Amino acid sequence: MDVNFTKKQEEFRSEVREFLTSVIPIKLADKIEHNKPLSKEDMQNWHNILNKKGWLASSWPQKYDGTGWGVVEQFIFEDELAAANAPRIVPFGLRMLAPVLMKFGTKDQCDYWLPRILNGSDWWCQGYSEPGAGSDLASLKTSAIKDGDHYIVNGQKTWTTLAQHANMIFNLVRTSNEGKPQQGISFLMIDMSSPGIEVRPIKTIDGGHEINEVWFTNVRVPIENLVGEENKGWTYAKYLLSHERNNIATVGISKKKLQKLKDIAKIEKRNGRPLIKDPLFAARLAKLEVNLLNMETTNLRVLSEAEKGGEPGAESSMLKIIGSEICQELDHLQRRAAGRYGRIFRPEALEDGFNGEEIGPFFAHTASSTYFNNRKVSIYGGSNEIQKNIITKMIVRL
Amino acid sequence: MDFDHTEERRMLSDTIGKFITKNYPIEKRVIAANSDLGFSKENWLKFHELGVSHALFSEEFNGFGGHGFDIAVVFEALGKGLVVEPIFGSLIAGDILSHSEEHSDILQDIILGTKRVAFAHFEEQSGYEGNNIVTKASDGKISGVKSMVQFANGVDNLIVSATDCDELKLYLVNAKADGINISDYQTVDGGRAAEITLNNVIGKELRINAEEVLVSTLGKGILALSSEALGIMEHIKELTIKYLQTRSQFGLQLGKFQALQHRVAQVLLEIEQARSAIINASTSLQDTGDQREKSLSACKMTIGRVGQLVAEEAIQMHGGIGMTWEYELGHYAKRLIMIDHELGDEDYHIAKFSSYYMS
Numbered sequence: 001m002d003v004n005f006t007k008k009q010e011e012f013r014s015e016v017r018e019f020l021t022s023v024i025p026i027k028l029a030d031k032i033e034h035n036k037p038l039s040k041e042d043m044q045n046w047h048n049i050l051n052k053k054g055w056l057a058s059s060w061p062q063k064y065d066g067t068g069w070g071v072v073e074q075f076i077f078e079d080e081l082a083a084a085n086a087p088r089i090v091p092f093g094l095r096m097l098a099p100v101l102m103k104f105g106t107k108d109q110c111d112y113w114l115p116r117i118l119n120g121s122d123w124w125c126q127g128y129s130e131p132g133a134g135s136d137l138a139s140l141k142t143s144a145i146k147d148g149d150h151y152i153v154n155g156q157k158t159w160t161t162l163a164q165h166a167n168m169i170f171n172l173v174r175t176s177n178e179g180k181p182q183q184g185i186s187f188l189m190i191d192m193s194s195p196g197i198e199v200r201p202i203k204t205i206d207g208g209h210e211i212n213e214v215w216f217t218n219v220r221v222p223i224e225n226l227v228g229e230e231n232k233g234w235t236y237a238k239y240l241l242s243h244e245r246n247n248i249a250t251v252g253i254s255k256k257k258l259q260k261l262k263d264i265a266k267i268e269k270r271n272g273r274p275l276i277k278d279p280l281f282a283a284r285l286a287k288l289e290v291n292l293l294n295m296e297t298t299n300l301r302v303l304s305e306a307e308k309g310g311e312p313g314a315e316s317s318m319l320k321i322i323g324s325e326i327c328q329e330l331d332h333l334q335r336r337a338a339g340r341y342g343r344i345f346r347p348e349a350l351e352d353g354f355n356g357e358e359i360g361p362f363f364a365h366t367a368s369s370t371y372f373n374n375r376k377v378s379i380y381g382g383s384n385e386i387q388k389n390i391i392t393k394m395i396v397r398l
Numbered sequence: 399m400d401f402d403h404t405e406e407r408r409m410l411s412d413t414i415g416k417f418i419t420k421n422y423p424i425e426k427r428v429i430a431a432n433s434d435l436g437f438s439k440e441n442w443l444k445f446h447e448l449g450v451s452h453a454l455f456s457e458e459f460n461g462f463g464g465h466g467f468d469i470a471v472v473f474e475a476l477g478k479g480l481v482v483e484p485i486f487g488s489l490i491a492g493d494i495l496s497h498s499e500e501h502s503d504i505l506q507d508i509i510l511g512t513k514r515v516a517f518a519h520f521e522e523q524s525g526y527e528g529n530n531i532v533t534k535a536s537d538g539k540i541s542g543v544k545s546m547v548q549f550a551n552g553v554d555n556l557i558v559s560a561t562d563c564d565e566l567k568l569y570l571v572n573a574k575a576d577g578i579n580i581s582d583y584q585t586v587d588g589g590r591a592a593e594i595t596l597n598n599v600i601g602k603e604l605r606i607n608a609e610e611v612l613v614s615t616l617g618k619g620i621l622a623l624s625s626e627a628l629g630i631m632e633h634i635k636e637l638t639i640k641y642l643q644t645r646s647q648f649g650l651q652l653g654k655f656q657a658l659q660h661r662v663a664q665v666l667l668e669i670e671q672a673r674s675a676i677i678n679a680s681t682s683l684q685d686t687g688d689q690r691e692k693s694l695s696a697c698k699m700t701i702g703r704v705g706q707l708v709a710e711e712a713i714q715m716h717g718g719i720g721m722t723w724e725y726e727l728g729h730y731a732k733r734l735i736m737i738d739h740e741l742g743d744e745d746y747h748i749a750k751f752s753s754y755y756m757s
Contacts, residue, residue: 269523
C-alpha cells in the first residue's frame, strides 16, 4: 500500500504546472479567481491554448490526437488546471460525445467529428432531459421518424447547458415505442442551424443564463448522423455516465475552493476575531476539509482500480454524490463567510471594465449567487437520488 | 394553555392573506423587487391601509398591537406572500422613535406609511454584532460610513448610530441633508440596500438610552425576520407538497417514492419546530434580560438551520424547475436563505445562546 504519487507522476505534475502558469492569460485567471462569468470567447481561447500544446483532449487516446494519458495523469492535470485558476474544459464535445463516438461511432464519424471538437469548429451541447423526462430519462418523447435518408425530429429538450453557444447538439431521441422505454432510444447528432430548431433561454434563480430549452419542429437530420445502432442509444448514454468516473468528483476544483475559503476566513472578522478562529465556523470548515481529504483518496482508489483495467461499477455514482455535496458545502460556507454582505447582488460589478465603487469584500458579490447556482450539481447529470438508486441496484442487488 | 392566536390576530392574518392572494401575484412581486425602488409604492400604501403597521405598535401610539404575537402574525402573513415592501424598516425605525418623547409626528407618519425611515446602524467592520460602531458624532454633526442599509433610496429620514465621546447615540437625520451620499444596489433576495456616507451631517440626537433601545428594537427585528421566514417556509411546504402530488416520474407520483416521503416528513417536522421557536420568542419578547435574549437567539438559530434545510430540500425535490427564475420557489428560497444574513446567522446565535451557560 502506498498512497503517494510516483516520482514520475510528480515530475508530470511539475511539467503541467509550469506550462499552465506560463500560458494562462492573467485576465482569464482573474475571472476564475473572482467567480466572474466567462464569455464564449474566453472558453474558446482557453481551449485553443490547450489544443496548441496538444493537451485539450486530456482523456483521449493518442490515436485521435489525444494525450494518451493514464487516468492518474488526467487526475493530476485536472488538479493543476484548478490550481492555476484555469477555466473548466467545456465537457460536451470533449468528454461526453467523444468517448461515445470512439466506442460506438463509425470510422468516418470519428475522422470527421473528433478533429472538429479539437480545433473548435464545433461547439456541442447535450440534448437529454425533457420537460416530462428528468430523473426518468428513459421516458423521453422527442421523436425521430425515418423519411428516406433523413430522420424527422419533433419534440423539446430542456436544461440544455450553453445551447446558446452551440452549433451542434447530440440528442437522445425516440425511434421506437416497442418494448421497454429504454429499448426505443437512439443517439442522434443534429446541426443546430437546421430549420425548425429554436433555442429559448431559461433564466436561473441566480439571475444567470446557462441553460435553455431547445425545440424541434420537423427538423431533418441526415441518417449518417445516427451514432451506433438505432434503438441502442440508452446503452451509449449509460456508458457515458459510468466512464465519467475520472473527474466526476471535481476534486481539484474543490481543493482550490477550500484554499480560497480558508484565505477568506483568515481575513473576515466575527466577534472581533478572524472567522477562522470562530469555533463554529472552524468546526464546519474542519468537517468539510476532512470530507474532501477522504474523497480525494476514494477517487484515487477508483482510478487505481481503473488503471488495472477494472470495469466501472457504482463508483461514478458514489463520487458524484460526494463531490456534489462537498461542492455545495464549500459554497454554503463561502456564503456564510460573507456575513451581512452575503445579500449583495451587483452583476454589473462582475463585468469587464467595471470601475464603480467597491462595496464590502469582493467575494461577497458572488458568494450567494454561486451558492444558489450550484444547487444544480445535485440535480443535473442524474440527480443524487438517481445515483443512490444506481448504487443500491448495483451493490445490494435486490 | 392556549396555542391559538386571538380572533383579532387571526382576522388580521386572514385579511393580509386574502389581499396577497388577490392582489399580490408573484410575477408582479418579482418585477417590483427588481425595480429601481425595489418595491411597489402602491402596494406599500395598500398594506398600510390593511393595518399591518398599526398592528406593530401599541394603542399608546395609535396602533392596535405591538405585542410579540402581533409582530409574529403580521410578518408570517407577509412572508407567505414574499412581500418585499419594507414594512420591517418601519418596525425598526418606529420602535426606536417610540422610546423617545419627541418625534411622535414622524412615528405617526411611519405608522400611516406616509413616511419611510431607514435604519443606518451597521457598518462594514461591525458584522452581526453592531457593537464597534466607528461613525462619530460631535456637536450633533455625524461622519462615517454605514453599510447594507435596507431600502435607503427614497427615504425621508435616517436613524443613524454614532459615538460621541465613546457613548453610543442615535440620531434622526433628514435623508436629503447636506453631506449624505446614498449609494444603493440590489440584493440577492430582491429589494435594495445601500452604503451611506455621512460627512459632517447635521442630526438630531434622540434622547433615549441608545444601547438599551437597540437591544429592545433589534430583538423585535429578530422576531419579525424569523416570522417572515416561517411564512416563507409554510408557502414552500405547500408548493413542494403540491409538486410531489402532481409531478410523475417512472409512472408514479413523486410523493409515492419513500426516499422523498421521508425527506418531506423531515421538512414538515422541522417547520413545526421553527413555529414553536417563534412562539417561545414571541412570549419572551416583553421580558427583559437574559431570558429574552436567549429566547430570541434560540429562535433565530432554529430559523437559520431549518430555513436552509427547507430551501435546499425544496429545490432538490423539485429538481430543475426549482432552479428557474420563472417558477416562484427560487424567489422564496433566496429570501429564506438571506434572512440568515440579517441580524445574526445560525452560528452567531448558537454562540450567543451558549454564552449564557457560564453566566
